[in-house]
Amino acid sequence: MTDIDQYLRLHGERFEAELCDLLRIASVSAQPECRAEILRAADWLDARFRRLGFRSEIVATEGCPLVVAESPHVEGAPTALVYGHYDVQPADPLDRWTSPPFEPTRRGGNLYARGATDDKGQMLTHLLSAEAWVECRGALPLNLKYVIEGEEEVGSRSLETYLAGQADRLATDCIVISDGAQFAPGIPAICYGLRGIAYYELRVAGPNRDLHSGSFGGSVTNPAGALAKVLAGMTDNQGRVTIPGFYDDVAPLSDQERRLLAELPFDETEYLLQLGVTGTWGEEGYTLLERRWARPAYDVCGLWSGYQGEGAKTILPATAHAKFSFRLVPNQDPHKITQGIKWLLTELCPPGIELELVDLHGSPGLLVSLESPYVDAAARAIEQAFGRRPVLTREGGSIPIVATLHETLRADVLLLGWGQNDDNTPAPDEKLSLADFHRGIRASARLWQELAHVP
Amino acid sequence: MTDIDQYLRLHGERFEAELCDLLRIASVSAQPECRAEILRAADWLDARFRRLGFRSEIVATEGCPLVVAESPHVEGAPTALVYGHYDVQPADPLDRWTSPPFEPTRRGGNLYARGATDDKGQMLTHLLSAEAWVECRGALPLNLKYVIEGEEEVGSRSLETYLAGQADRLATDCIVISDGAQFAPGIPAICYGLRGIAYYELRVAGPNRDLHSGSFGGSVTNPAGALAKVLAGMTDNQGRVTIPGFYDDVAPLSDQERRLLAELPFDETEYLLQLGVTGTWGEEGYTLLERRWARPAYDVCGLWSGYQGEGAKTILPATAHAKFSFRLVPNQDPHKITQGIKWLLTELCPPGIELELVDLHGSPGLLVSLESPYVDAAARAIEQAFGRRPVLTREGGSIPIVATLHETLRADVLLLGWGQNDDNTPAPDEKLSLADFHRGIRASARLWQELAHVP
Numbered sequence: 001m002t003d004i005d006q007y008l009r010l011h012g013e014r015f016e017a018e019l020c021d022l023l024r025i026a027s028v029s030a031q032p033e034c035r036a037e038i039l040r041a042a043d044w045l046d047a048r049f050r051r052l053g054f055r056s057e058i059v060a061t062e063g064c065p066l067v068v069a070e071s072p073h074v075e076g077a078p079t080a081l082v083y084g085h086y087d088v089q090p091a092d093p094l095d096r097w098t099s100p101p102f103e104p105t106r107r108g109g110n111l112y113a114r115g116a117t118d119d120k121g122q123m124l125t126h127l128l129s130a131e132a133w134v135e136c137r138g139a140l141p142l143n144l145k146y147v148i149e150g151e152e153e154v155g156s157r158s159l160e161t162y163l164a165g166q167a168d169r170l171a172t173d174c175i176v177i178s179d180g181a182q183f184a185p186g187i188p189a190i191c192y193g194l195r196g197i198a199y200y201e202l203r204v205a206g207p208n209r210d211l212h213s214g215s216f217g218g219s220v221t222n223p224a225g226a227l228a229k230v231l232a233g234m235t236d237n238q239g240r241v242t243i244p245g246f247y248d249d250v251a252p253l254s255d256q257e258r259r260l261l262a263e264l265p266f267d268e269t270e271y272l273l274q275l276g277v278t279g280t281w282g283e284e285g286y287t288l289l290e291r292r293w294a295r296p297a298y299d300v301c302g303l304w305s306g307y308q309g310e311g312a313k314t315i316l317p318a319t320a321h322a323k324f325s326f327r328l329v330p331n332q333d334p335h336k337i338t339q340g341i342k343w344l345l346t347e348l349c350p351p352g353i354e355l356e357l358v359d360l361h362g363s364p365g366l367l368v369s370l371e372s373p374y375v376d377a378a379a380r381a382i383e384q385a386f387g388r389r390p391v392l393t394r395e396g397g398s399i400p401i402v403a404t405l406h407e408t409l410r411a412d413v414l415l416l417g418w419g420q421n422d423d424n425t426p427a428p429d430e431k432l433s434l435a436d437f438h439r440g441i442r443a444s445a446r447l448w449q450e451l452a453h454v455p
Numbered sequence: 456m457t458d459i460d461q462y463l464r465l466h467g468e469r470f471e472a473e474l475c476d477l478l479r480i481a482s483v484s485a486q487p488e489c490r491a492e493i494l495r496a497a498d499w500l501d502a503r504f505r506r507l508g509f510r511s512e513i514v515a516t517e518g519c520p521l522v523v524a525e526s527p528h529v530e531g532a533p534t535a536l537v538y539g540h541y542d543v544q545p546a547d548p549l550d551r552w553t554s555p556p557f558e559p560t561r562r563g564g565n566l567y568a569r570g571a572t573d574d575k576g577q578m579l580t581h582l583l584s585a586e587a588w589v590e591c592r593g594a595l596p597l598n599l600k601y602v603i604e605g606e607e608e609v610g611s612r613s614l615e616t617y618l619a620g621q622a623d624r625l626a627t628d629c630i631v632i633s634d635g636a637q638f639a640p641g642i643p644a645i646c647y648g649l650r651g652i653a654y655y656e657l658r659v660a661g662p663n664r665d666l667h668s669g670s671f672g673g674s675v676t677n678p679a680g681a682l683a684k685v686l687a688g689m690t691d692n693q694g695r696v697t698i699p700g701f702y703d704d705v706a707p708l709s710d711q712e713r714r715l716l717a718e719l720p721f722d723e724t725e726y727l728l729q730l731g732v733t734g735t736w737g738e739e740g741y742t743l744l745e746r747r748w749a750r751p752a753y754d755v756c757g758l759w760s761g762y763q764g765e766g767a768k769t770i771l772p773a774t775a776h777a778k779f780s781f782r783l784v785p786n787q788d789p790h791k792i793t794q795g796i797k798w799l800l801t802e803l804c805p806p807g808i809e810l811e812l813v814d815l816h817g818s819p820g821l822l823v824s825l826e827s828p829y830v831d832a833a834a835r836a837i838e839q840a841f842g843r844r845p846v847l848t849r850e851g852g853s854i855p856i857v858a859t860l861h862e863t864l865r866a867d868v869l870l871l872g873w874g875q876n877d878d879n880t881p882a883p884d885e886k887l888s889l890a891d892f893h894r895g896i897r898a899s900a901r902l903w904q905e906l907a908h909v910p
Contacts, residue, residue: 029766030764030765030766030767030768031764031765031766032765089768089769090762090764090768092762092764153767153768153769154766154767155767181670195669197669197769199767199769201767206732207730207731207732208730208731208732209730209731209879209882209883209884210881210882210883211730211882212852212880212881212882213752213754213756213780213782214650214652214782214850214851214852214853215636215747215850215851215852215876215880216730216747216851217747217752217753217754217780217782217851218737218738218746218747218750218751218752218782218851219726219735219737219743219744219746219747219752219851220727220730220732220735220736220737221732221734221735221736221737222753222754222755224686224754224755224756224757224758224777225686225687225690225753225754225755227683227755227758228682228683228684228686228687228755228758229687231679231680231683231687232680232683232684232686232687232688233687235680271674272675272807275662275663275664275666275671275675276662276663276664277661277662277663277675277676277807277808278806278807278809279676279806279807280674280675280676280806280807281675281676281805281806281807282673282674282675282676283673288674289674291673291674292670292671292672292673292674295673296673297668297672297673298672298677298680299668299672299677299679299680299770299771300677300679300680300682300683300760300761300772300775301668301679301761301762301767301768301769301770301771301772302679302760302761302762302763302768302770302772303679303682303683303758303759303760303761303763303775304758304759304760304763305755305757305758305759306755306756306757306758306778307545307547307756307757307778308757308758308759308776309485309486309545309547310485310486310487311484311485311486311609311815312485312608312609312610312654312756312778312780312815312816313485313544313545313608313756313757313778313881314544314608314652314654314756314780314852314853314881315754315756315757315881315882316754316756317755317756317757318882320755320758321763322679323761323762323767323768325668325672325767325769327668327669327672327673350736351733351734351735351736352727352732352733352734352735352736353732354733360766360767361767395669395670396669396670396671396672396673396674397667397669397670397769398669398769421670424664425667425670426665426667426768426769426770427664427665427666427667427770427773428664428665429664
């Protein structure tokens with residue numbers, strides 16, 4: 001691999017410049033006003049694949065387009081499919097960014113921009129590693145397919161629809177995804193489990209206008225107070241979700257797995273210190289890592305109602321809103337969870353207000369077998385590039401489409417995160433370490449080699 | 456009173472124009488950027504009192520200035536002190552106003568503007584009625600003092616400070632305040648009880664940045680979820696406040712008073728219909744009117760945290776905020792309530808977050824004796840102007856300074872609301888019926904006559 005390593009060193013700066021180009025495109029899928037930037041990002045990728053000599057296509061959808069590309073066919077070689085996404089999270093609050101979110105800026109060995117780690121920087125490693133093979137060896141040692149979508153941050157609906165008819169075209173031996181974090185700086189990881197998600201908006205409507213809280217307070221139900229009651233009622237005082245049947249399908253942690261998690265070099269005190277909190281709280285009976293990776297979690301993601309300005313406004317607000325989510329674990333079914341929430345809402349809703357639940361998106365979790373030969377191949381590739389064998393972990397986040405990819409293509413999934421846990425996604429000052437970016441490209445180049453030799 | 460009635464008719468249009476002038480001044484006390492408008496409103500009133508031949512003074516304070524005026528002395532006659540305020544509530548949300556909040560607009564017999572009823576329109580009736588006496592009779596039949604403040608909507612702190620040293624200068628036989636509503640259209644009222652208030656902002660701080668709810672959810676306390684728990688924990692499922700000792704000092708309703716309240720021509724169905732709600736909810740064991748006027752109430756006035764935009768953002772927010780208030784009844788002490796809340800917060804606060812309680816303002820409630828001869832005098836004046844005897848009511852709102860005025864000046868308080876319950880204060884489209892405005896001026900002119908003859 002000397003030739004390839006040398007190529008990667010020689011072109012490292014240009015790779016960074018290319019990433020910066022892509023990061024300058026504000027492809028926020030949640031915000032309709034970013035539509036033109038979404039299209040620009042897809043065009044950028046499509047052109048990039050073509051420059052590599054790959055077949056590439058922009059697939060129009062009802063939402064954001066997909067970019068689907070394929071390397072020149074290598075007869076008799078296995079196939080890997082790379083999944084990634086070019087859309088990013090909203091950048092607000094803008095005033096808390098040190099440098100503007102869509103002007104990539106290098107500081108202290110990191111590249112700061114919205115999308116740097118999630119997922120433009122990580123996704124690009126698998127394209128640039130292919131370039132090295134093509135330029136150094138004239139061809140890849142295996143067949144590569146790429147599916148890069150633009151709706152990962154809003155539920156991957158268009159890709160879900162697309163996949164239904166493309167099982168043959170996208171047929172693959174394994175699926176490669178880099179959209180996560182290493183275990184810690186210097187400790188790479190292969191992630192064998194993802195949580196799912198069920199994300200909702202709750203709208204509470206009370207009186208037909210904002211009322212004076214003095215003249216009317218106590219006589220009618222306060223929508224903001226009712227919202228607090230409903231949100232609070234979704235967990236008990238032991239941190240357990242109160243939705244009926246919520247835990248029925250939860251795949252329990254095996255003793256072996258609890259032991260593996262406990263053996264990871266995880267410093268809870270350091271973790272809390274880094275987050276700036278003085279204590280931890282969650283479902284009783286589980287360790288912090290278990291709660292974070294392998295147990296369901298309930299989070300209120302947004303709240304708004306009534307007066308948010310300075311000083312006092314004596315108001316009984318007409319409406320109140322929340323966004324909240326449940327992180328799900330295998331084998332919870334988001335649709336069943338939605339039914340349970342609806343039942344709970346009718347239980348918790350006081351008279352005089354109306355609740356509307358909007359199901360924004362949902363996807364199940366995933367577990368990959370630790371016996372998979374592709375996991376072994378990836379571990380070897382990472383060990384060569386990072387200088388140490390990766391640990392095996394699970395991940396609390398969701399890549400909503402991964403379970404569908406797995407089910408549709410019946411292929412093992414390799415979750416190879418090149419980022420770090422403090423990369424600030426989806427907060428202000430999102431970043432990617434440039435060292436990780438280049439190590440990721442090196443590991444990816446070796447991965448193609450290792451996967452080509454899986455029996 | 457024929458001469459005075461004729462004068463009021465003749466000058467009615469000009470009175471409306473003068474009110475519009477004052478309403479065009481955006482004197483929002485809660486918003487520091489409105490400082491210049493606050494000063495303009497005070498200047499306007501000061502100049503207006505001088506044009507009437509009254510002594511008038513703008514009293515500078517640490518906050519918004521007071522306007523203190525006095526009619527030429529009438530030897531041997533009693534004194535009435537008029538209290539009012541020239542500051543108004545914030546006008547947001549601006550996009551829900553039919554016409555701009557600070558461009559007074561006539562529609563269907565009403566004048567629409569922020570401050571139309573609360574309190575510029577009502578307060579002005581007591582100035583314009585005095586003009587009629589001065590112009591028709593050359594003098595008032597009693598001594599009038601006016602204290603018009605600019606911080607009623609934010610807690611009246613400057614006036615509280617000022618009053619401490621002015622008991623002699625402001626000495627009076629009774630206090631006249633019009634800053635409320637009639638019982639219903641065509642049914643004027645004298646209000647003999649006000650609720651107090653204790654208003655707070657609660658700030659919840661969790662991790663040092665917004666976190667990804669997938670990677671971190673379940674491992675650290677969610678500030679927005681914690682806020683919901685804390686706010687929900689302030690009442691039980693029977694609508695009773697859970698702060699220890701909260702009800703200890705509550706003056707209970709007498710059987711006679713409950714009977715009087717029950718006899719009022721109040722149509723609960725119509726009330727709920729007008730507010731656009733299908734049901735009512737509050738403290739168990741009390742009627743809607745009792746809950747609204749004579750029992751404490753808890754209201755969440757504002758909420759904000761995390762993502763409030765379109766679609767889904769998978770965030771564990773760093774902070775969460777609420778504004779909330781308790782409406783208090785005699786003899787609850789706001790300071791004692793604050794202590795109780797602080798105790799409850801330490802009980803309800805989960806590990807890993809920090810709570811900060813900001814006491815924005817507080818004032819006790821008030822009850823006036825129904826035996827007061829001034830109440831009788833006011834009832835006669837109102838009967839003449841409105842064509843029917845007023846009902847006796849209590850009011851759920853607070854005029855925070857009223858209890859202090861009562862205590863400092865040791866004078867009976869006459870709460871004579873000229874507005875209506877659907878005047879939309881403090882919501883968009885605040886209004887005052889022009890018929891009520893003119894009836895208020897007529898009743899005020901007669902009030903000076905009746906008060907002059909109280910033995």
